[in-house]
Amino acid sequence: MKEDLILKVKNLSVQLEGEKILENISFEVKEGEVLTILGPNGAGKTVLLKTLLGIFPYKGEIIWKKDIKIGYVPQRLPFIKNVPMTVEEFFKLKDVSKKETENILKKIGLSEVLEKEVGKLSSGQFQRILIGWALSKDPQVLLFDEPMTGIDIKGEESIYSLLGKLKKERNLTILLVTHDLSVVYKFSDYVICLNRYPICQGKPREILTPEGLEKLYGQEVKFYQHTHQEL
Amino acid sequence: MNQLILSLICGIFIGGTCGYLGNLMLSKRMALVAGPLGHLALPGIALALIYGFDVSLGAFPFVILGIILIWLFEMRTRLPMEALVAIVFASGVAISFLFLPTEEAETALIGDITKVSLKETLITAALCILIFILIKKIYSKMLLINISEDLAKAEKVDVKKYNLLYLFAIAILVALGVKMVGGLLTAALVAIPASTSRNLSRNLFQYNFLSIFFGALSAILGISLFKLTSLPSGPLIILTSTIFFLISLIFKK
Structure with a gap:
């Protein structure tokens, strides 16, 4: 693995109780980067974080930098x-x-x-x-799974400014699950749009175009009919 | 040595340690598991009473069997825990009454701590001390697992190892508990002192201390009441515990 890489994921697939939750995910995270995982409900975002933590079994490769310490x-x-x-x-x-x-x-x-x-x-x-x-x-790494409810908007803003501050102080690498596009623009270096399989990935400004978003969220309605609640 | 003192020593050790363990079980809403385990121990207790060996010794293999059964049921089916508990509960009682002599039924069901020997007392105390140390050692990690297994795994806690140690502690204490309050009442031994303590505590230190305190105190008072009234000791211990619980409701934080 290259020196400045914290995490390398290759062809990751996760199947839980016979149901395919994630398919063919590949990405890399460099030290000090903020990676955002974006996607509709039930897209498998939380499952991805938990798989990276070693909680779920998977196929493919997950390689963390040696002796890395992760906060969840x-x-x-x-x-x-x-x-x-x-x-x-x-x-x-x-x-x-x-x-x-x-x-x-x-x-x-x-x-x-x-x-x-x-x-x-x-x-x-x-x-x-x-x-x-x-x-x-x-x-060295923080995996942050944003709650969907319970935090008011004012509170939420301060959470991200807090995260930004802490990141600067400690050169933290952050992997973030969110629903909030403004957070992505302001805060992250790299985005993965996910709906069971990767829809798109890259720098926020390149990816989060109207077409890109339609591709991601346009499927949301269809997916609501077929999927269970997010794990 | 004075029989009353031996009974009291057993009671303090079993009651206190069960209270401590119960507070871990309560945090996972698992307190009732001790119930079916106690009931499932009944055939073992029956065998012990018929052949005249130690009740706890008879109960222990059956408790282990019960733990394996509940664990298998949980993996194999999606039935709610209550249903599994009811199945195991009924089977344990039913099997034991196929061969349990009627005159021994009371001891099997509600226990009898008032006739323990010096040897039994020493073994009981030693086991309780060992289990107490074990619980203290696994307490932090076990509590983290009870709060969130995912979070524990993210912290690299070996969840399987801790769960196994935890179940082992439950098995030993249920086997000891049936001697004191019988197969029917063992669940109360772990559930009630911890619940009382939960009502009164604002932090973990108080929660632990009061769980142990009410567990031991209920045993002391229950056994003393037996001495005064000659009513069966098992129910007296549990009812004393219940009274503390009711009082705790008044002071609930």
């Missing part, structure tokens, strides 16, 4: 409300010291929640905590 920000964590746990204790689950937790909370602008119960945070606060949690222990 899931869409939601519904079961966390079953457990009385402070933010500090949540970070402790992955052996993050109190001092590092305090530093991270400061960075994400939530110093005041250290001893607050995780289940009682607002959805915007909780998402920041998930990002902070993923960033503790200094990963």
Whole structure:
């Protein structure tokens, strides 16, 4: 693998319970890049992220740079409300010291929640905590799965400016799943449009033309009739 | 040694450790699994009572069998957990009553901790300490798995290994639990103290501490009540636990 590459994916296909979810995906990610995965509901975006994390079996190649540390920000964590746990204790689950937790909370602008119960945070606060949690222990790559609901527009903007800030500070590589085109224009270096198989990929301004978008989202209605909910 | 003291020692160890484990099980909405496991242990308990060996020893292989069964059912079918639980529950009770002598039925169903020997007490205490240490060691990672298996996998946690250790801890504690409260009531031993603690806790430290505390305290009070009233100890322990739970509802955070 070339030196500045963080991730190389070649002919990736994923089949879950007999159903083809992803087919023939190939792309490369360089160090410090922001890669956005774009596509309609049920296109397999979350499955792609989880496959890259090693959660699902696959065919093809996924090659990460050697000894890479990955931070994962899931869409939601519904079961966390079953457990009385402070933010500090949540970070402790992955052996993050109190001092590092305090530093991270400061960075994400939530110093005041250290001893607050995780289940009682607002959805915007909780998402920041998930990002902070993923960033503790200094990963080189962040995999961010954007939630579809629960965050207001104002909150959402600040999440991306936060991500931008953190990326600059740490030379993070970010793989991002989103529905939001404006995020793609502002934030990412490379885009993959996905609807089970790759529709198009390249730099945002080259790809996200009216024709390109029609190709991607024009199929959405058809796909709604055939697919199950996004995993 | 005084029989009451032996019973109390057993009760404190089993009750406390079950409370601790129960709080992990509650986080995955799995607390009820101990129910069918307890019931499935009944044929083993029956054999132990007939042939006069240790009840926990009889229960253990059947609990292991139960864990394998539930695990297989979950993989093989898409039936909800409740349905699987009901099937295993009924089968365990039905099989045991094919050969369980009526005079032993009460001990099998609701347990009896009031006649434990010194040897049994020592073995019980040692096992509880071992399982307690095991739970403490796997607690953080197990809790992460319970919150989100995906997140745990992303953190490179060996989910299969931890699940196996977790099930092993459940198996041992259910086998010990049936001695104290019988096949019918073992689920309550893990579920109630943890639920009480959940109602009162604002953080993990309190949650752990209070789960263990209410587990042990219910056993102490239940066994003491037996001494005073001569009513069966198993139900007294569980009902004491239930009273704490009801009180906790008043103070619920």
